[in-house]
Amino acid sequence: MTYPDATVINYINSNFVPLQINVQSSSDLVGKYRVFWTPTILILDSNGTEYYRFNGFLPPDEFIPQLEFGLGKMFLEKQNYKAASIQLKSVVDKYPMCDIAPETQYWLGVSEYKIAHNVDALLNAWRKLRKDYPNSIWAKKVSYVKE
């Protein structure tokens, strides 16, 4: 189980306002967020706008990176590129072997590019993606980038 894990508890209590909804008792929210399966985990901003979601149980060492990545995606979509870059870099630095790492490296390149339209930063991040995660679908997405 993920929620009894002390690291998960501390991370959630420190970084989020957490809300747990029983799908059998709240049809309004189930409809609003188009939930058809459990568990469904969503990251929302403080207005309730959704920025990231994932389904299914995960062990703590994959669950926390997903949450941290979700915050990075939220910053990215809010066009707060510096915050996104810091957040996403932190994920790949701390959890280089987790399943979300290749996608994180992809979006890290995008956020670094967006800060100052720095093409070199983008290409370097994507070269690192190809080098570190050659078998990931995210490496395939940047396969046209020259070495």
Added chain:
Amino acid sequence: MSRRVLSFLVVLAAIFLAKPVIADSKDTLSAISWEKTFEDTITKAKAPGKPILLDFFIPT
């Protein structure tokens, strides 16, 4: 002498009374502080601008 005994008993009582308080605060920290309603969650999140973690579950 009786004063010393009395002081000892007071300290002993304080230790026994404090123990459940310490245990309670540990219990509080050992669980996620889930909100009960969406409205309360938004209210709590807005002031500090904190993101929300929304977990849809089904009781097992």
